[in-house]
Amino acid sequence: MQKAATSFPRPVIGIIGVLLISLLFVLFIQLTPTTPPANSPRFAEKVNLALRRTAHHLLVKAGDTTSRIPPVQQADDHTFMIRLERAFDYQPLPALLQASLDRHGISTPYDVAVLDCAKGELQLGYTIRDLTGQEPVPCGGRDQQSGCYTLKVTFTPPEAVPPQTSLWWVLAITGLFAGVAYTVWRNVAPSAPSGPAPVVAASDSPQPLRFGNSSFDPANQRLMSGTTQHELTYREAKLLHLFVSHPNQVLEREYILKSVWEDEGIIVGRSADVFVSRLRKLLQADPAVRIAAVHGVGYRLEIRPDNQA
Template sequence: MQRPTRLNATFRLLLVGLLTGALGLLFVQLTSTTPVAAGEHSSEKVNLALRRTAHHLLRAAGDSTSTIAAVEQPTPQTYRLRLDHAFDYDRLPGLLQASFRVHQITDLYDVAVLNCATGALELGYSAIDMADNKSVPCNGRSMQAGCYVLQVTFATATPVSQPTNGWPLLALAGVLVGLLAIAWRQQARIELSQPLPEKRADNPNLIHFGQSCLDVAGQTLVSGTHQHSLTYREAKLLRVLASHANEVLERDQILKQVWEDEGITVGRSVDVFVSRLRKLLHNDPTVRIAAVHGVGYRLEVS
């Protein structure tokens, strides 16, 4: 039985790395939000601000029942609100500025009051006119009853939010998962198909028992489809048990053959090492180490 080759191990690491990277990018794309730069505005906020302004203009004119028309957006920078009633133009700059402040809109803008019928510019000003407490042009005018369009044009367009499209990364992650699963299954088949080392006359260090093989010199155990590295004492104990398969070995006999070179032997050592070997052999259903009460142990091979 051979260990996985370095090529297979590298392939696995590469697949795991690609899968982790793809999933990381997918997570970032799905969970991240594009930060809104200072001064940017949204259609919803401008809509609310204009409707708030129209409401206060109507209230100032003593109108609390008229319906406010819907805000239109003919271009990304431009918003229009139809006003079918008279209003005090002097109140417009302050109310509009206050509404934008409430909705945290800080972009520079131009205001135009247009005639509904002709589209002609009746009045207008720029937000720059209000800087440093400057007055806006055309003050002191009240708009007579009629139809007007309040038009606000921003210096920058409304940022358009792009929907997050994570399907390409999700598909890539799926492909990588599939490749990883195929690689692992292929490697598992290779491991299962690997034959146990053949016992040869020129290699007396190999001891076969059941579906397992012990390489005494290499201190290696192949149990079923798994390979384990043994300590010096584990290999020595298993060699004694495997050399007397299906025979009862007394505890004193085991201690003498395995621990005699230490000078001092402890009976409990046998139990500890037998417990370790049982765990290493659990992948081979044809082999088990049985305890013979009051006598010792027997390696049973079916």
């Protein structure tokens, strides 16, 4: 029989699938933001802790280790303020604030304003985008007058933040791995022929099979019954080859269906009856050969020994 084309081992395909799903899960976890919604109590709590930490380090750098840090005031869902009763060094503020926000897992964009307590006028300030640019943070190095200041941090509302690109990264990487997997499969598993393969390869059966007064060439799917030649279909040839390979033996119906039609994926019980009827008509020119039905069991190819060539 012709050997089937080498296919990519199913266990390897399964392993690749599991690895791909695991990788996508990890990427999704890493790329998905973990910051709580800006209008949630958890977000406000984290910002409160981050601002108090920032105020503490600013006062320590200014030489104040005893003053009470006042509570953080929240003007709305996105705006938080903390009052510092004495002047502080503005230069380390951007790095200190960013480190405090990072410590509490806050990645929402924000703007910073330093206001004087008396009039609420803006004295110094910057935006988060200034930290990622090549230029120094604005207002750095400027002198501050002694007095009271309010540190105001305003976070960008969720609707103003561009959509996260996590899903696009996942889709892009999925497409990349799918392409790689398909390329590997194409290189390892040769393409199946467009039509059904011959019943047997020519090298497996160089000579026609003779039975009764007939002969059968499986490689070319050709039957010579008596003096009449017939070109067989793939299923006709496969069924005849099964019978000729088991002369005078009862073949159960289930065995016939499994041997001849299993590669279709769907087995129809009446298929054997239909094709046996076809072969009987093709073999009727040879009186030494008969396909007999064995009631309730299957079929048998009967060959008369005295007429067999």
